[in-house]
Amino acid sequence: MMNEKRNGINKGAFLxxxxxxxxxxxxxxxxxxxxxxxxxxxxGWEEVVAEAEGTDVRFHMxxxxxxxNTYIDEWVAPRLAEEYDIYLERVPLDTEEVxxxxxxxxxxxxxxxxxDVFWLNGENFRLAKEEELLxxxxxxxxxxxxEYVDMEDPDxxxxxxxxxxxxxxxxxxxxxxxxxxxxxxxxPPATYEELLAWAKENPGRFTYPEPQDFxxxxxxxQLIYELTPDTEEVLTINDPNExxxxxxxxxxxYFQELSPHLxxxxxxxxxxxxxxxxxxxxxxxxxxxxxxxxxxxxxxxNETFPQATESQLFEQGSIGNTHYLSIPYNAQNKAGAMxxxxxxxxxxxxxxxxxxxxWGESMVLEPASLSAEEQEEVEAIxxxxxxxxxxxxxxxxxxxxxxxxVDWVEQHWIDEVxxxxx
Amino acid sequence: MRVRxxxxxxxPSLFLLGFLSFFSFFHGVWQSLHLDGxxxxxxxxxxxxxxxxERVRESLGFSLYIAFLSTLISLIVGWLLTRWLYYSCxxxxxxxxxxxxxxxxxxxxxxxxILFFSQSGWVPSxxxxxxxxxxxxxxxxxxxxxxxxxxxxxxxxxxxxxVILMLLPAYVEMDERLRMVxxxxxxxxxxxxxxVEWPQIKPIFFETAVILFAFTFAAFExxxxxxxxxxxxxxxxxxxWFHQGxxxxxxxxxxxxxxxxxxxxxxxxxxxxxxxxLRYRMMKGGAK
Numbered sequence: 019m020m021n022e023k024r025n026g027i028n029k030g031a032f033l034x035x036x037x038x039x040x041x042x043x044x045x046x047x048x049x050x051x052x053x054x055x056x057x058x059x060x061x062g063w064e065e066v067v068a069e070a071e072g073t074d075v076r077f078h079m080x081x082x083x084x085x086x087n088t089y090i091d092e093w094v095a096p097r098l099a100e101e102y103d104i105y106l107e108r109v110p111l112d113t114e115e116v117x118x119x120x121x122x123x124x125x126x127x128x129x130x131x132x133x134d135v136f137w138l139n140g141e142n143f144r145l146a147k148e149e150e151l152l153x154x155x156x157x158x159x160x161x162x163x164x165e166y167v168d169m170e171d172p173d174x175x176x177x178x179x180x181x182x183x184x185x186x187x188x189x190x191x192x193x194x195x196x197x198x199x200x201x202x203x204x205x206p207p208a209t210y211e212e213l214l215a216w217a218k219e220n221p222g223r224f225t226y227p228e229p230q231d232f233x234x235x236x237x238x239x240q241l242i243y244e245l246t247p248d249t250e251e252v253l254t255i256n257d258p259n260e261x262x263x264x265x266x267x268x269x270x271x272y273f274q275e276l277s278p279h280l281x282x283x284x285x286x287x288x289x290x291x292x293x294x295x296x297x298x299x300x301x302x303x304x305x306x307x308x309x310x311x312x313x314x315x316x317x318x319x320n321e322t323f324p325q326a327t328e329s330q331l332f333e334q335g336s337i338g339n340t341h342y343l344s345i346p347y348n349a350q351n352k353a354g355a356m357x358x359x360x361x362x363x364x365x366x367x368x369x370x371x372x373x374x375x376x377w378g379e380s381m382v383l384e385p386a387s388l389s390a391e392e393q394e395e396v397e398a399i400x401x402x403x404x405x406x407x408x409x410x411x412x413x414x415x416x417x418x419x420x421x422x423x424v425d426w427v428e429q430h431w432i433d434e435v436x437x438x439x440x
Numbered sequence: 441m442r443v444r445x446x447x448x449x450x451x452p453s454l455f456l457l458g459f460l461s462f463f464s465f466f467h468g469v470w471q472s473l474h475l476d477g478x479x480x481x482x483x484x485x486x487x488x489x490x491x492x493x494e495r496v497r498e499s500l501g502f503s504l505y506i507a508f509l510s511t512l513i514s515l516i517v518g519w520l521l522t523r524w525l526y527y528s529c530x531x532x533x534x535x536x537x538x539x540x541x542x543x544x545x546x547x548x549x550x551x552x553x554i555l556f557f558s559q560s561g562w563v564p565s566x567x568x569x570x571x572x573x574x575x576x577x578x579x580x581x582x583x584x585x586x587x588x589x590x591x592x593x594x595x596x597x598x599x600x601x602x603v604i605l606m607l608l609p610a611y612v613e614m615d616e617r618l619r620m621v622x623x624x625x626x627x628x629x630x631x632x633x634x635x636v637e638w639p640q641i642k643p644i645f646f647e648t649a650v651i652l653f654a655f656t657f658a659a660f661e662x663x664x665x666x667x668x669x670x671x672x673x674x675x676x677x678x679x680x681w682f683h684q685g686x687x688x689x690x691x692x693x694x695x696x697x698x699x700x701x702x703x704x705x706x707x708x709x710x711x712x713x714x715x716x717x718l719r720y721r722m723m724k725g726g727a728k
Contacts, residue, residue, distance in 0.1 A: 114683050286584045286668035300560035425685040436670040
């Protein structure tokens with residue numbers, strides 16, 4: 019009797035300990051694939067593709083946009099599986115969480131990372147580069163980058179003021195756009211000054227996300243282009259204190275003046291773009307915005323946004339930025355990552371990305387490098403009524419500022435605009 | 441023998457939990473002291489900044505207010521509901537219904553409250569259609585409001601069932617004959633409560649209070665979702681500083697977390713000691 023019981027315990031305990039044993043053995047087999055990785059940067063493309071065959075690629079990306087997710091899940095992943103035998107697994111994660119995780123993995127000396135490809139730009143790129151969390155200059159190794167992308171173009175070569183140096187590959191570019199409900203807004207504001215006047219006439223019908231949010235931050239700093247006639251000067255500044263000294267007073271006094279006329283009298287702000295969208299969808303407010311001129315189209319199509327949604331650009335500067343794909347230093351499947359990224363930069367993938375039914379976002383490929391047939395295909399795509407004209411987009415385009423402006427807005431906005439007025 | 445067996449089964453998870461918690465705690469202390477660079481860089485500057493920072497002070501006040509109020513309300517409402525459930529002889533399925541909100545994660549609970557109470561939510565539109573208010577925007581702002589009503593509502597909805605879960609067993613175990621003794625000796629309802637009911641639930645009452653207070657003080661997702669831009673609860677401010685820019689403010693964020701941890705460890709330790717004393721005295725049949 020006694021013996022039997024004891025055996026029972028041992029067997030049971032063994033089962034319980036099993037996961038722990040597993041965990042430790044997983045830690046022990048850390049560093050076996052590191053050497054082959056650096057050779058990949060030298061290897062021929064055929065070798066990379068061959069090595070990538072039959073592998074899984076874990077793609078960590080911000081999951082807050084339905085259109086983007088659909089594009090990856092329903093367009094990119096099935097084709098990668100079919101044409102290259104590569105299995106793309108999309109993992110929705112905020113980019114700052116991805117960078118944090120990589121940093122932790124680096125500190126722990128973890129050679130086998132959990133991310134193969136991730137989506138980033140701006141602040142996150144600067145941080146990842148500074149902390150050496152990125153693999154290396156793989157951009158030039160990709161045939162589609164060689165053929166279709168101009169890595170020297172200043173809008174590509176500098177990501178929010180940080181030199182790209184081949185550590186990441188451009189995936190798309192977007193421009194800041196205001197979206198309004200045409201049923202209520204007859205005369206959409208085209209400048210910040212007009213917006214202020216409009217807000218005064220229509221109290222409670224406009225607001226913007228807190229600058230902790232990517233889009234909200236862009237909305238605040240974009241004002242600088244309207245305030246200053248000298249856009250060249252903006253691009254030379256790379257220190258938050260200098261930004262405060264140069265533009266602080268004007269920017270904050272504008273937002274202080276705007277505040278009482280906003281939704282909930284500026285007492286509080288939506289904490290994310292998704293929250294603002296919700297208010298816009300419920301017609302609690304009459305405008306929303308986006309750091310992607312094409313984002314409203316599928317939201318109108320699936321009836322999330324009102325049918326009367328229209329777009330408006332800021333005449334004196336709508337900032338645009340490029341966003342990128344990169345491979346972490348400890349990616350387990352670097353060959354797969356390279357092949358997947360290369361595929362996402364192919365003309366067919368980039369043209370499909372333009373389709374408003376899914377993502378509806380601009381290409382990063384040089385139009386001139388495409389074949390006549392492909393160019394026709396691009397021409398034929400109707401981006402939709404909610405997307406501004408290409409010409410207008412180009413006319414109002416202003417480049418993104420240094421990432422220190424993002425810091426500056428994050429640090430000061432709450433004190434200057436919210437706490438000041440309370 | 442049985443006790444020892446239980447420990448063997450628990451050991452792996454205890455080890456993992458303990459190891460991970462302690463490791464991250466020490467790592468946090470390390471970074472908050474700026475020691476991740478080199479020994480010579482170490483300093484208490486993060487703690488100094490945090491202790492004198494105006495925003496931290498305001499957030500601390502707001503966090504204490506929310507944590508105190510939501511704990512108090514949840515305890516009172518939960519306790520009244522427990523008594524009602526216990527004495528009303530409801531079917532046990534009806535009792536199970538009271539625990540339903542426990543199945544819902546906190547962030548979902550916050551969304552539920554937004555769905556019902558935001559100005560474009562169901563309750564305001566119900567009032568609007570019933571003609572009570574002229575415009576849905578006339579409904580008082582109960583979510584993302586500066587006084588934290590939305591946060592309080594969410595915590596109440598989530599924590600009241602927890603209080604019931606903790607208190608109900610105490611009532612089930614209570615010896616009703618003791619109450620009869622009080623009545624026979626000429627005591628009223630108040631005396632029965634004071635002599636029988638309260639001593640029985642008092643230790644659990646305070647244990648639950650500490651758990652709730654610590655949780656609502658330090659949790660992040662609910663105030664992030666349903667709180668106003670300002671005032672911010674301490675956890676939200678910490679999260680912001682933790683991720684901001686090139687992580688320059690990370691030592692300060694960690695300093696806040698380390699101080700919070702320390703205070704709650706002391707509080708939990710003190711309460712547990714005191715409660716153990718209460719239980720011991722109760723077991724011995726009351727020292728009075």
